[in-house]
Amino acid sequence: MGEFEPTIIAFVCNWCTYTAADLAGTSRLIQPPNVRMIRMMCTGMVDPKYVIKALLEGADAVLVSGCHPGDCHYINGNLKARRRIKLLKEILPKFGFDERRLKMTWIGASEGIDFAETIRELVAEVKALGPNQARRQMVI
Amino acid sequence: MARTAAIEVTEGNPVKALQEFFRTLLERGKIEALLVARHLPVRNAVMPTLVTDPQQLAGADPLAPVFPINAAKVVSRLTRKPFEGRVAVVLRPCEIRAFIELVKLKQGRREQLIIIGMDCLGAYGNVDYLRFAAAAGDGSSATLDFIRNALEGRGTAFEDFDITTACKACEHFVAESADLSFELLGATLGEGLPLQANTPLGEALLGELGLASTREPAGRKEAVLDLLAQRTAYRDRMFAETAAATSDLDKLMSYLGHCVNCYNCRVACPVCYCRECVFTTDVFDHEPAQFLRWARKKGALKMPTDTVFYHLTRLAHMSTACVGCGQCSNACPNHVPVMELFRTIAAGTQRAFDYEAGRSVEEEPPLSTFREKEFFEVTGGKD
Numbered sequence: 409m410g411e412f413e414p415t416i417i418a419f420v421c422n423w424c425t426y427t428a429a430d431l432a433g434t435s436r437l438i439q440p441p442n443v444r445m446i447r448m449m450c451t452g453m454v455d456p457k458y459v460i461k462a463l464l465e466g467a468d469a470v471l472v473s474g475c476h477p478g479d480c481h482y483i484n485g486n487l488k489a490r491r492r493i494k495l496l497k498e499i500l501p502k503f504g505f506d507e508r509r510l511k512m513t514w515i516g517a518s519e520g521i522d523f524a525e526t527i528r529e530l531v532a533e534v535k536a537l538g539p540n541q542a543r544r545q546m547v548i
Numbered sequence: 549m550a551r552t553a554a555i556e557v558t559e560g561n562p563v564k565a566l567q568e569f570f571r572t573l574l575e576r577g578k579i580e581a582l583l584v585a586r587h588l589p590v591r592n593a594v595m596p597t598l599v600t601d602p603q604q605l606a607g608a609d610p611l612a613p614v615f616p617i618n619a620a621k622v623v624s625r626l627t628r629k630p631f632e633g634r635v636a637v638v639l640r641p642c643e644i645r646a647f648i649e650l651v652k653l654k655q656g657r658r659e660q661l662i663i664i665g666m667d668c669l670g671a672y673g674n675v676d677y678l679r680f681a682a683a684a685g686d687g688s689s690a691t692l693d694f695i696r697n698a699l700e701g702r703g704t705a706f707e708d709f710d711i712t713t714a715c716k717a718c719e720h721f722v723a724e725s726a727d728l729s730f731e732l733l734g735a736t737l738g739e740g741l742p743l744q745a746n747t748p749l750g751e752a753l754l755g756e757l758g759l760a761s762t763r764e765p766a767g768r769k770e771a772v773l774d775l776l777a778q779r780t781a782y783r784d785r786m787f788a789e790t791a792a793a794t795s796d797l798d799k800l801m802s803y804l805g806h807c808v809n810c811y812n813c814r815v816a817c818p819v820c821y822c823r824e825c826v827f828t829t830d831v832f833d834h835e836p837a838q839f840l841r842w843a844r845k846k847g848a849l850k851m852p853t854d855t856v857f858y859h860l861t862r863l864a865h866m867s868t869a870c871v872g873c874g875q876c877s878n879a880c881p882n883h884v885p886v887m888e889l890f891r892t893i894a895a896g897t898q899r900a901f902d903y904e905a906g907r908s909v910e911e912e913p914p915l916s917t918f919r920e921k922e923f924f925e926v927t928g929g930k931d
C-alpha cells in the first residue's frame with residue numbers, strides 16, 4: 409500500500425483565493441494534487457453544513473479561504489465566515505474530528521505563492537494526522 | 549428596589565390564588581387576554597390557552613407539572629404583529645428564555661406583553677404526566693400533590709419516574725426576566741404567595757392593583773441556593789457522561805442509532821424557528837442514482853440517510869440559542885437523548901461566544917453579528 413493521500417475540500421472565494429490559486433497554477437508553482445477546490449462567490453456563503461457534509465463524506469480536511477479582512481467584495485462576508493468557523497471548531501472536535509482538519513485563512517488575489525505554500529503545509533499536516541474517521545465507515 | 553407583594557392563599561391552594569390574581573387582571577381591564585396553561589375539557593390534557601373570559605380561568609393551572617410544548621412558540625405567533633391592548637403570558641422560565649431568543653431573532657415582540665413567571669419545580673415528560681395525573685384522580689389534585697411534595701422536601705419522583713432530565717439539569721428555575729414572578733421556593737403558603745416585580749412594568753402593575761408590599765420570605769435564599777447546587781451538580785454529571793458517550797464518530801452513531809429522521813425534535817424545539825428546514829427541502833430529495841453512488845462508495849448505505857448530518861447541522865444552526873427546555877427529548881418517539889446532546893454542545897458554543905441563551909434581549913445572538921477584530925486564532929493568528 410502506498411502512502412496515505414488525503415483528500416482536502418477547499419471552499420475558496422471567487423475574488424481573492426480562487427484568483428490566487430489560478431495565479432499559483434499559471435506561475436507553475438509546485439503543489440500536491442490533494443485539493444478539490446469549490447469556488448464560492450464569498451466565504452460568507454459557506455454554510456456550516458457544507459463543512460459538516462464534507463467531513464462526514466470522508467474528506468480528510470476542509471479549507472475555507474477568502475479575502476483579507478477589509479478586502480471582502482461583499483464588505484464583511486469573511487468576518488461572518490470567521491464566526492461560523494469558530495463555531496464549527498467548537499463543535500466538531502467534541503465528536504473526535506481533530507481541530508486541524510478545519511482550516512481557515514485569508515489569501516489575497518496576488519498571493520499565489522502564499523496559496524501554494526498553504527496547500528503544501530496543509531497536506532503535510534493532514535498526512536501526519538492520518539485519515540479522517542469518517543473515511544473508514546458507513547456514516548448513518 | 550424590586551417590590552414583592554403577597555397574594556392570599558386560601559385552603560392551602562396556590563393554584564386558586566393564581567387564578568384569583570389572573571381574574572383581577574382581566575376584570576380590572578389591565579389586560580385584554582391571558583395566555584396560561586389550562587386543563588382542557590379532555591382528561592388530563594394541559595395546554596396553553598388564551599383566555600379572555602374570567603369565568604374560563606377555572607381550569608388555569610400554570611403549576612401543573614407538565615408542558616406538552618414550549619409555549620414560547622405560541623407566544624411568538626401571538627406577537628408577530630401589533631394588536632389592540634395588552635396580553636399577559638404565564639410562562640415557565642425556559643419558555644421565557646426561549647421567547648427572548650425568538651424576540652432577538654425577530655420572531656416575536658416583547659411590546660404589549662406582561663410576562664408572568666414562576667419558580668419552576670420541574671415537569672414530567674408528556675407520557676409520564678398522564679400516569680401521574682391518573683394516579684391522583686384528576687389534574688388539579690395532581691398539581692397540588694406535586695407542589696406539596698416538592699416544597700415540603702418529599703421530592704418529585706413518582707413510581708419509576710421523575711421530572712425530566714432537562715428539568716433536573718436546569719439551573720435557570722427562577723424567572724429572572726419576567727415582569728412579575730411567583731416565588732414558590734421558601735414560601736410559607738399560609739402567609740401568602742410572594743409575587744415579585746422584576747421590571748418597572750411589573751412594579752407599576754403591583755402599584756396599580758394596590759397590592760401591599762411584603763418582605764422576601766426568610767427561607768427563600770437558602771431554598772434557591774440548595775436547589776441550584778443540586779441542579780448544577782446533576783447538569784455537570786450529565787455534561788461529562790454525554791461528552792464521553794459521543795466523543796468520536798462511532799460513539800455518536802450509537803448515540804443517535806435509533807433516530808428515524810422524523811424531525812420531531814426540531815419541530816418541538818422553540819428556537820428552531822425556520823418555517824422550512826433545509827432537511828425537508830429539495831436539497832435532500834436526492835436522485836436515486838445518488839443513493840446508489842453513496843452505497844457503492846462504502847458498500848452499504850443506511851436509509852433514510854443523513855441522520856448524523858442532520859443533528860450536527862442543527863447543532864451548528866441553533867445550539868447558541870438552546871435554552872435546555874428538553875422538548876426535543878420529550879418529542880422523540882425513540883428515546884434518543886437529544887436534549888443531553890444539545891445542552892452539552894450548547895454549553896461549549898455559548899461559552900465560546902461569551903453568550904447565554906435567554907439571558908437578555910440586549911445581548912446579540914452570536915451568529916447575527918461579528919466584530920472586525922476578534923477570534924484571530926481561527927485563522928492561525930492572521931488578522
Ligand code: SF4
Nearest residue numbers: 817870871873874876
Ligand atoms: S434543542 Fe432541545 S433543549 Fe434546546 S431549546 Fe431546542 S428543544 Fe429545548
Ligand code: SF4
Nearest residue numbers: 807808810811813880
Ligand atoms: S425526534 Fe428523535 S427520531 Fe425524530 S429526528 Fe429527532 S432524534 Fe431522530
Ligand code: FES
Nearest residue numbers: 421450474475481
Ligand atoms: S468576496 Fe472574498 S471573502 Fe467575501
